Amino acid sequence: MFEYDIAIIGLGPAGSTLARLLSPKYRVIAIDKKQEIYEEDGFQKPCGGLISSDAQKALASFDLTLPKDVLVDPQIFAVKTIDLKNRLIRHYQRFYINLDRHKFDLWLRSLIPRRVEVQSGCICTALERKDGGFSVTYVQKGESRTITAKYLVGADGANSIVRRTFYPDKKIRTYLAIQQWFPETHPTPFYSCIFDPKNTDCCSWSISKDRQFVFGGAYPLDHAGQRLERQKKKLEQIGFRFGKPMKTEACLVLRPSSFRDFCHGENGIFFIGEAAGFISPSSLEGISSAIYSARDLSRVLNRGKGDLNQAYWKKTRHIRLKLFLKVLKCPFMYQSFLRKLVMKSGICSIGITAAEGENSTPDFRKE
Numbered sequence: 001m002f003e004y005d006i007a008i009i010g011l012g013p014a015g016s017t018l019a020r021l022l023s024p025k026y027r028v029i030a031i032d033k034k035q036e037i038y039e040e041d042g043f044q045k046p047c048g049g050l051i052s053s054d055a056q057k058a059l060a061s062f063d064l065t066l067p068k069d070v071l072v073d074p075q076i077f078a079v080k081t082i083d084l085k086n087r088l089i090r091h092y093q094r095f096y097i098n099l100d101r102h103k104f105d106l107w108l109r110s111l112i113p114r115r116v117e118v119q120s121g122c123i124c125t126a127l128e129r130k131d132g133g134f135s136v137t138y139v140q141k142g143e144s145r146t147i148t149a150k151y152l153v154g155a156d157g158a159n160s161i162v163r164r165t166f167y168p169d170k171k172i173r174t175y176l177a178i179q180q181w182f183p184e185t186h187p188t189p190f191y192s193c194i195f196d197p198k199n200t201d202c203c204s205w206s207i208s209k210d211r212q213f214v215f216g217g218a219y220p221l222d223h224a225g226q227r228l229e230r231q232k233k234k235l236e237q238i239g240f241r242f243g244k245p246m247k248t249e250a251c252l253v254l255r256p257s258s259f260r261d262f263c264h265g266e267n268g269i270f271f272i273g274e275a276a277g278f279i280s281p282s283s284l285e286g287i288s289s290a291i292y293s294a295r296d297l298s299r300v301l302n303r304g305k306g307d308l309n310q311a312y313w314k315k316t317r318h319i320r321l322k323l324f325l326k327v328l329k330c331p332f333m334y335q336s337f338l339r340k341l342v343m344k345s346g347i348c349s350i351g352i353t354a355a356e357g358e359n360s361t362p363d364f365r366k367e
């Protein structure tokens, strides 16, 4: 009756993981707007491309190993945390893997078995409930095609068309993430995490990648570009070097603030990854939850018994709990007074010893 059993919209870490794990008993179509091969001009998800310990564990749980060509130079072991309001800097050890996010996405997609019909370079434009299932319309090179499927999976990220279509009233706290790429001119490459409540109640960051310096932040939607520029000016005063951006990219990013914000779907619709609101409100780390929610949904669908939506909701309890703990952590990072106490105490921070005469990275003494 339906052309496919499952239609997956979006092949980021969530969609690609699900497509890889679904049982051969299903006819699956997966639609994504990224091109099939690496193209500078095609759509690329703006991202810091840092794989956290949680995401590494998620990959390890599938016995997956990362190919070298998705990694970038250098690998850094500390984050410079900069509090512009309290004028404090501390370094904290982190175990990130620094990679090329677009290559990472293409690698995850390359692991999808051939039995899944992958439609790349396609934009899903319309969705409808039809005959107990769904009709999905997508456009490829100006040509429109409509297919039908029994189940629909929204793996299409923060600005999910699946969520907008079927849950138009579901509003999750949303920011505009902007990233700019510059030639790297700092004497020593570094990661930073910046708190600047005058310009955003979320955070900003910088990352060095293959001799490029990436600066970005998540800003309230009003005047986001101006907020970024004001922030850059402040950071220049303490030694950040920007210059003319080679590339500016932007996208929405979600930041859940309560249990109610998560959206699992019902009656044959499922959400995984950021489309479900599964992203850390403290650090905006989302790759681990994207992978875990996809794994959970694959287990539920592959078993195929009982109320599948209810079973998926139950299975993802661990993700909601983890993210809720991050909500509780937020005041210690985002409330100026508590952050000052934590940073001043020096707890968990590491001291940096630079060689004498070495021109180190940004510092308030440079003002």
Ligand SMILES: Cc1cc2nc3c(=O)[nH]c(=O)nc-3n(C[C@H](O)[C@H](O)[C@H](O)COP(=O)(O)OP(=O)(O)OC[C@H]3O[C@@H](n4cnc5c(N)ncnc54)[C@H](O)[C@@H]3O)c2cc1C
Binding pocket: 009, 010, 011, 012, 013, 014, 015, 031, 032, 033, 034, 043, 045, 046, 047, 048, 049, 050, 051, 052, 055, 122, 123, 124, 125, 155, 156, 157, 158, 159, 160, 161, 177, 178, 179, 216, 251, 252, 253, 272, 273, 274, 275, 278, 279, 284, 285, 286, 287, 288, 290
């Ligand atoms: C600027 C920024 C920096 C970040 N840095 C990090 C980081 O360093 N580490 C980390 O762990 N997390 C980071 N995150 C969060 C992380 O990127 C997301 O949480 C994660 O990518 C979610 O994965 P996903 O598969 O759910 O969605 P996405 O990765 O957003 O994938 C969604 C996919 O859906 C496709 N799509 C969307 N709409 C359509 C449509 N209409 N038709 C067809 N295809 C569609 C897109 O092509 C995309 O491939 C960052 C987020 C932002 C915005």
